[in-house]
Amino acid sequence: MDLRINLKSRVPVHLQLEQQIKHLIMTGGFEVGGRLPSIRAMAGYLRINRNTVARVFSDLEREGFVESRRGSGMYVLEPPVDAIEMKDDVLDRVMDLAAAQGLPVEDLAYALLARSGAEPREKAKILFVECTREALDQFSDELEAQLPVDVERVLLEDLPGRLSEDGETPWAMAVTTFFHVHEVQDLVEPLGVETVALLAEANLESLRRLTDLPAGTTVGVVGWGRTCMENLSRSLEGAGLDHLEFVQSYVDRDAKEAIPDLHGCRAVVCASITARRLRELGVPEDLEIIEEDQTLDKGGVEMLGRMLRRAQPPTP
Incomplete structure (x- = not known):
């Protein structure tokens, strides 16, 4: 053996x-x-x-x-497939980070061995706040996959009620996207909880498809409600898509059968939940739907990890 x-x-x-x-x-x-x-x-x-x-x-x-x-x-x-993939993914991420920092793999291996007897770092409890359930779950899942954290997921509209439940603030930090940072700060910082804002970025596949559209194409930026529409528009700003004409529209969640105004649009960019709703409402079949589910900026996630490590040093 x-x-x-x-x-x-x-x-x-x-x-x-x-x-x-x-x-x-x-x-x-x-x-x-x-x-x-x-x-x-x-x-x-x-x-x-x-x-x-x-x-x-x-x-x-x-x-x-x-x-x-x-x-x-x-x-x-x-x-189990997930066990193999998870291990390989972690190793790849660690080696990429070591290469980016100019750290030899051998030095990294020795450093890991030196810490092999240390107690695992306890998961930090954090609060994550977003405006839609879909974005809330997606971003929270990303954080739990990349950092040792337990995320309490609270919709922005439910945050005041959550804070008034029992007066307890069990979180090391409150986290949200830049779109909502001031609203969250106003509610949690009087309770002594620091707020961290992360950037939500457009994914590369959707940007590639938008880049490939002919110059002058009118593209609808469609949100699941006005706030999501505005957030999506901001995430596309500065993406080098000046050859396109963007118009904003949104799905009115209170008007069950109302189709958003997409007159003149040859394509729309929207989140997956919005795409499903558009198809249910019967938009034209030749309308290209580009599903854009944003992801959290990796640099921001790493910054959050450093902040949590400083706030919660490892057990000797």
Whole structure:
């Protein structure tokens, strides 16, 4: 067995064993369908407690790496796709950042090993505020995927009620987009909560499609309500799309059957939720709909991460 346990390491034994088995499964060291050594055999080989091995096997089964077959033992399953993709994605992001900062990969590896026994940083509780449920969930998901945070998601219209519920402010920070920063600041900063504004950017695919449109094309900028229309228009400003003629319109959520004014438009740019509504309302089939779901600026997310790290130093 290509397994090693360092009893002098600050990394707990069960974590050493679990991560090594996962690595061997994902790299083919333990073949799919193959049987793992018994708890007794593995514990004896590694000279560790049987209960430790049993705990690791239980954790691996819960995560979908192995399965227990009654009277036969523990068998290797096809590793979960999300586990492989997540690990590769994290490694790629870390190596890209190291390259951008001119840090040799070897130095990075040594630095990570030096911290291997440190307690994981606790997730910071933050408040995220947006004007639509769709943007609120999308941006909150992005933050939780990139930072160690637990996000409480509150719509802008619901924020005053949330703040008056019990007077508690359990958040390290309040976060929103630049479109709403002053509204959020006015409500949370009197309670001692700092507000951080992030930039919402247009995605590259939608910008490419807009760039490819012929010069002089009239494009409708359509929002799910007036505020979203204005936000989308601002995110497109300065994107080098001077060859297009933009007109603004929005879906009136109170007027169920009202089609926004798209007269003269050969294309529209809008969020996915708005695109679905336009199709339900029966816009012309030859109208090109470019779905634009904004993303949070990565530089702003990194800045937020640095601020949270300063506010919550790691446990020694």
